[in-house]
Amino acid sequence: MATNVQQVAVSKPGASSGSQGNASEYVVRVPNDPLKKYSMIKFASGTDIDFLKLSHGKVKMERENNLRQYKTIYNLDAMPKFGAGSEYGREQKEEARRKKYGINIKKYNPNDQPWLMKVGDGKDCKRYKGVREGTISENTSYYIFTKCADGAFEAFPIEEWYNFQPVVKYKYLNSEEAEEEFSRRDKTMNLFSIMVRKRIKNEEETEEKPEDKKDKKKDKKSLILTDMEDWMETEDEEEEEEEAEEGAEKKPKKEKKEEKTKRRKNAKINADDEAVEESDEGDFDDRELDYISDSGSESSLDEKAKNDKYDDQGVDQEKGLKKLIDSEEESSEEENKEEDEEDEEEEAEKEAQSKKEKKKKKDSKENNKEAGGESDSSSSSSDSDDSDIDKNEDKFSSVLFMQEKKRSSRPNTPTVEKLEIKTEPKSEGGIKRKIEAEEGGAEKKVRTESPAPSLKTSASSSSISSSGEITEEAIRHYLTRRPMTAKELVQKFKAKKSQMSNEQLTQKIGQLLKKINPGRKYIKGVMYLSLEKTE
Amino acid sequence: MSQPPEEESARPLRDVDLRAAERGVWLVKVPKYLSEKWKRASGKGEVGKLKIISTKIPGAQPEVTFSMNEAQAQVQVPGRGTATPKEHKFKLTGVGNQNLVVFSENKGEGTTAAEITERIAIEGKVIQRAECQPVVDKSYMQLKKRHVEDSNKPKREIKQITGVVTTYKPVSNHAANIEHEKKIKEGGKRIRDERDVVTNKLFEIFEKHQYYNIQDLVRLTNQPVVSRYGLFNR
Numbered sequence: 040m041a042t043n044v045q046q047v048a049v050s051k052p053g054a055s056s057g058s059q060g061n062a063s064e065y066v067v068r069v070p071n072d073p074l075k076k077y078s079m080i081k082f083a084s085g086t087d088i089d090f091l092k093l094s095h096g097k098v099k100m101e102r103e104n105n106l107r108q109y110k111t112i113y114n115l116d117a118m119p120k121f122g123a124g125s126e127y128g129r130e131q132k133e134e135a136r137r138k139k140y141g142i143n144i145k146k147y148n149p150n151d152q153p154w155l156m157k158v159g160d161g162k163d164c165k166r167y168k169g170v171r172e173g174t175i176s177e178n179t180s181y182y183i184f185t186k187c188a189d190g191a192f193e194a195f196p197i198e199e200w201y202n203f204q205p206v207v208k209y210k211y212l213n214s215e216e217a218e219e220e221f222s223r224r225d226k227t228m229n230l231f232s233i234m235v236r237k238r239i240k241n242e243e244e245t246e247e248k249p250e251d252k253k254d255k256k257k258d259k260k261s262l263i264l265t266d267m268e269d270w271m272e273t274e275d276e277e278e279e280e281e282e283a284e285e286g287a288e289k290k291p292k293k294e295k296k297e298e299k300t301k302r303r304k305n306a307k308i309n310a311d312d313e314a315v316e317e318s319d320e321g322d323f324d325d326r327e328l329d330y331i332s333d334s335g336s337e338s339s340l341d342e343k344a345k346n347d348k349y350d351d352q353g354v355d356q357e358k359g360l361k362k363l364i365d366s367e368e369e370s371s372e373e374e375n376k377e378e379d380e381e382d383e384e385e386e387a388e389k390e391a392q393s394k395k396e397k398k399k400k401k402d403s404k405e406n407n408k409e410a411g412g413e414s415d416s417s418s419s420s421s422d423s424d425d426s427d428i429d430k431n432e433d434k435f436s437s438v439l440f441m442q443e444k445k446r447s448s449r450p451n452t453p454t455v456e457k458l459e460i461k462t463e464p465k466s467e468g469g470i471k472r473k474i475e476a477e478e479g480g481a482e483k484k485v486r487t488e489s490p491a492p493s494l495k496t497s498a499s500s501s502s503i504s505s506s507g508e509i510t511e512e513a514i515r516h517y518l519t520r521r522p523m524t525a526k527e528l529v530q531k532f533k534a535k536k537s538q539m540s541n542e543q544l545t546q547k548i549g550q551l552l553k554k555i556n557p558g559r560k561y562i563k564g565v566m567y568l569s570l571e572k573t574e
Numbered sequence: 575m576s577q578p579p580e581e582e583s584a585r586p587l588r589d590v591d592l593r594a595a596e597r598g599v600w601l602v603k604v605p606k607y608l609s610e611k612w613k614r615a616s617g618k619g620e621v622g623k624l625k626i627i628s629t630k631i632p633g634a635q636p637e638v639t640f641s642m643n644e645a646q647a648q649v650q651v652p653g654r655g656t657a658t659p660k661e662h663k664f665k666l667t668g669v670g671n672q673n674l675v676v677f678s679e680n681k682g683e684g685t686t687a688a689e690i691t692e693r694i695a696i697e698g699k700v701i702q703r704a705e706c707q708p709v710v711d712k713s714y715m716q717l718k719k720r721h722v723e724d725s726n727k728p729k730r731e732i733k734q735i736t737g738v739v740t741t742y743k744p745v746s747n748h749a750a751n752i753e754h755e756k757k758i759k760e761g762g763k764r765i766r767d768e769r770d771v772v773t774n775k776l777f778e779i780f781e782k783h784q785y786y787n788i789q790d791l792v793r794l795t796n797q798p799v800v801s802r803y804g805l806f807n808r
Contacts, residue, residue, distance in 0.1 A: 065624045067640065069612045074681045077697065079601075082673035099587035100677075100694050107582045126785040157587055180609040183676055184600040184624075185698060192624055194602070195697075196609065197676070 066191040067184075077183060078199040080169060086205055088158065088165070099157045102149060103168070109147045154201055169201035210234065511551050515570060518557050522569030525552070590677070590694045597698030599676060601669075603705045607658055607717065611642075638664035640706065658717060661709040666702060674700035766801050773805065 082088055110116045119125045126132075137144070154169035175181065175197075182194040212220060212233070220233055227233065517523060517531065529544055557568040604612075612621050622642040629636060642660045676697040708714050766772075779786065788803075 062625060062627045065626070066620055067622050067624050069615045069621050071613070071615060076679045076681070078677060078679070080675040080677055082675070084671055084673075086673065088673065098590040098592060098696070100590050101585050101587040104582065104584050110582075121782055123784050125783040127783045127787065127790050155587065179603050179605060182602045182604050182609070182612075183697070183700075184602055184704075185597060194612070194621075195678075196613075197601075 065186075067194060068187075068191055069182075069194045075195075077195045077197050078201060079181070079197050081172070081200060081202050082167075083202065083204045086167075086203075088167075097158070097160050101155055103152045103155050104149070105152050106147060106149075113144055154203070156203060166206040167203045168206050169203040172200040172202055175200055210237070212237070511554055514548070514551050515555060518555070518568055518570035522560055522562070522567040524565055524567055528552075528568070588694055590696060592696055594698055595675075595696045598701035599698040600702045600704055601674065601700045602664065602703075605706060605708065608662070608706065608708075611658065635666045638666065638704070640664060659708040659711055659714040661711075662706045663709060664704040664706055666704045669700055669703055672700075676700065766798065767796075769805065772801075776805070 118129065120130075151171055153171065156167040156169060158165045158167070181197040183197060184192050184194050187193050216237065220227070513532075514528065517528065525548070528548055529541075532544055532548065533541075552568070555570070557570050560567040560569055615621050620643060622640055625639045625641065627637045627639075640662045642658075642662075676699070678695050678697050680693040680695065767775075776791070779791065
């Protein structure tokens with residue numbers, strides 16, 4: 040009591056010395072309710088959430104259940120506990136091992152997991168995730184003072200702090216992609232296209248993934264006793280898959296084929312016990328080709344070699360072309376980007392389609408011819424954009440309907456081009472420059488084609504056309520491949536012989552046509568010239 | 575854990591009680607020694623009195639002092655003396671632009687062991703932050719001094735032993751060994767059962783797991799090791 044008086048005495052001078060104010064005293068209670076546990080929610084700055092304003096008043100909260108993730112991290116559930124593949128007493132063994140080495144795994148505490156909060160109803164609900172904040176310091180504790188109805192204060196200790204942040208469902212770029220886009224920020228006009236491009240890339244990747252997963256699943260099903268079985272299985276799978284899947288991507292198939300060939304090679308080496316010379320006389324016999332036979336060789340090696348050649352040239356082509364294009368000043372970068380997008384998409388389509396054709400070996404040869412012809416036709420076309428697209432299609436394009444697709448895409452590109460090319464004289468000059476540049480490219484292409492023995496026929500045909508002469512042979516060659524209008528023929532030769540004037544060209548062509556006397560077809564009101572295939 | 579299968583799936587969200595969401599509460603930072611005393615509050619839990627003096631100067635914070643009860647002050651905290659200062663001042667600060675909300679979990683009585691229902695309720699929104707600071711006086715100084723001394727003591731000490739350690743005397747036969755010998759005598763040697771019987775047993779065993787250690791098999795089938803091997807080879 041004495042001390043109490045003292046305390047009051049102490050406080051009084053304080054009250055009197057300062058300015059007079061209303062002093063009110065409240066009793067402080069610290070109730071000790073073991074069942075109730077208080078925690079603090081800290082919302083990230085900027086998230087405006089006010090429980091007062093919630094009109095519908097629906098808030099839900101629950102702990103996140105990360106037990107599965109915890110188990111996968113520590114490999115607790117990796118092996119089956121009973122049945123096939125299980126060991127007797129594995130768990131005990133692992134525990135004993137852990138203790139022996141003193142490896143301590145943090146126990147999974149469900150009360151430490153983050154909170155998930157959902158505010159609102161149905162579709163327009165906002166979700167938040169609250170992560171526990173460690174280090175509420177050991178030297179201080181936080182209490183909540185609330186005023187009770189009877190005028191007293193109640194103090195509750197706060198045991199945990201959670202930082203709540205809104206859950207993001209939209210896709211965003213990761214840091215690498217963000218840096219890339221940042222470097223291009225002055226040049227991109229259309230920010231929407233950034234995410235669209237990303238989505239397209241993702242779709243391509245996801246197409247590959249399910250295939251790989253399929254492979255793995257098939258392997259794991261049966262009990263594999265020897266490696267031979269493994270190989271047999273995967274070979275069977277490959278055949279099945281080739282037949283079943285049509286729109287498959289190129290990469291996984293290529294890998295399988297490589298594996299197949301590697302295995303065969305390995306099998307050969309393993310058969311010999313002694314050292315094998317690097318190349319014997321009869322080793323590469325199967326790679327030789329009969330010039331007479333049209334069917335080509337049966338071994339998959341050849342196909343693969345062909346594929347490789349196709350690949351190399353295709354890639355070089357692209358590189359060479361892109362350099363040419365980029366060196367031109369008039370085309371804006373945006374244009375190129377759009378082309379790139381289109382090119383990528385079309386390439387993907389084409390590769391998918393070309394996969395079908397490669398199984399039929401005859402068609403592969405025809406592809407060469409058509410591809411060679413295509414390249415020439417593309418070089419002569421006056422639209423620079425079209426030629427870009429055509430060249431990128433290059434040797435893989437196989438069938439008419441692919442050409443139809445191209446034709447449909449063509450009307451788009453000229454209009455786009457017109458919008459973006461600034462002045463006319465510049466454009467004309469540019470087109471001419473491009474044609475000349477592409478001529479050089481076409482010739483290059485022709486040269487790279489010719490050394491390949493398997494593309495001999497195309498080499499012969501392209502050599503005809505590349506010489507630039509308007510010969511009867513050349514016209515025959517074009518017409519046998521596909522029916523063309525007279526205009527197209529003119530266009531083709533225009534590129535080759537730019538010295539001649541239009542009139543001269545048409546005259547000469549007309550003469551030759553009379554000689555050849557091709558059949559005339561009327562397709563959609565336009566007269567087409569064609570020659571029956573002699574072979 | 576009393577619940578045998580641990581759930582791995584996401585649990586459904588629980589409703590939150592929003593009745594007290596409008597309350598404005600104070601968040602007070604309290605020193606450790608004080609909170610320890612408060613935790614041992616007895617009876618209704620009264621620990622002291624809060625005195626709020628609102629000054630007439632506009633803009634100034636009201637003065638808040640907390641004074642501890644006599645009874646409360648005498649509460650013994652094990653490991654520390656009772657000398658704690660009785661007067662504390664609350665230093666008030668604003669919340670800033672932080673959005674702080676208090677919620678509580680109410681663990682149910684748990685009549686059914688299957689599900690412990692917890693009720694989550696929002697207790698209020700923080701409108702004021704405060705720090706509880708002791709008015710510095712002699713007792714506080716002593717308290718701090720003791721604090722520092724305690725924390726500076728080394729955790730391990732060297733003591734001198736007076737007696738003789740008697741735990742490691744040589745023993746004629748260790749306890750474990752004795753037990754083992756007893757077990758063998760009682761259990762008897764492992765008898766070879768009929769071949770069919772043993773193979774049947776093996777089949778049963780292998781239905782449970784695929785891989786077994788030979789010692790485990792020996793234990794399970796109670797057969798001597800040599801005959802076990804023989805069985806396998808056939």
